[in-house]
Amino acid sequence: MNLSKTFAKAVALACLGMGAQSVLAQHGPPSKSSTEGFAPPRAVNSKKPCANEKECDSLGDNTVTLENGVGVGRVVKRTVTASGAVEEYVTDSTIHFNKRNKVLPQQTWSPPKEMKFEEAKAYCKNKKDLGLKWRLPDEEDFRVAFNPKNPDKSVAPVNSHFKEAMGQKDIILWSSSSSSSKRAEDRRIYSGTYGQISDAHYAQDYPTAVSCVGR
Numbered sequence: 001m002n003l004s005k006t007f008a009k010a011v012a013l014a015c016l017g018m019g020a021q022s023v024l025a026q027h028g029p030p031s032k033s034s035t036e037g038f039a040p041p042r043a044v045n046s047k048k049p050c051a052n053e054k055e056c057d058s059l060g061d062n063t064v065t066l067e068n069g070v071g072v073g074r075v076v077k078r079t080v081t082a083s084g085a086v087e088e089y090v091t092d093s094t095i096h097f098n099k100r101n102k103v104l105p106q107q108t109w110s111p112p113k114e115m116k117f118e119e120a121k122a123y124c125k126n127k128k129d130l131g132l133k134w135r136l137p138d139e140e141d142f143r144v145a146f147n148p149k150n151p152d153k154s155v156a157p158v159n160s161h162f163k164e165a166m167g168q169k170d171i172i173l174w175s176s177s178s179s180s181s182k183r184a185e186d187r188r189i190y191s192g193t194y195g196q197i198s199d200a201h202y203a204q205d206y207p208t209a210v211s212c213v214g215r
Contacts (some may be wrong), residue, residue, distance in 0.1 A: 087111035119212035132214030160195030168192040179191035
């Protein structure tokens with residue numbers, strides 16, 4: 001082996017490395033165009049499925065918090081699909097009151113499923129999860145969910161706590177409550193975009209989902 005050639009090659013490689021560092025120091029990292037085709041590693045979902053409240057408790061990641069860090073609920077069931085999508089059943093652990101200042105029982109909310117209104121009613125009625133009695137939520141259920149201070153009571157109440165706790169920012173959810181118009185085809189709905197409960201006319205293809213409430 002020619003040691004002088006090997007040494008010379010090592011020195012050359014070291015100089016190349018120092019040169020690359022010098023270029024980065026002067027001009028910064030490569031531009032976006034020069035790195036096109038190189039995607040960053042995808043985030044891996046670390047949440048694990050659990051079949052009931054006890055299992056979810058044992059995993060230690062079942063606390064539901066608002067954006068301000070206040071805990072308002074807990075995950076009592078979680079499924080994870082093959083693609084990594086997470087669906088969670090969440091129990092509201094705050095103490096809240098109805099319009100007559102009576103304490104309401106805890107609510108458990110199912111993950112949203114997109115469907116038409118008549119399908120939604122049957123879906124909630126036939127649910128058997130967690131041994132609870134499920135139904136289509138009414139306006140009052142949405143109004144008080146995850147908020148111990150009994151939120152807005154205006155004509156179009158707002159409850160942004162619900163969308164924070166359930167992670168439903170751009171979804172519209174069915175309600176069993178009739179709208180103020182009293183027409184059978186009009187209903188009250190919950191809009192995750194605004195955290196608002198309002199009237200809507202539902203058509204056969206209305207892009208609306210359901211999140212059932214259980215007690």
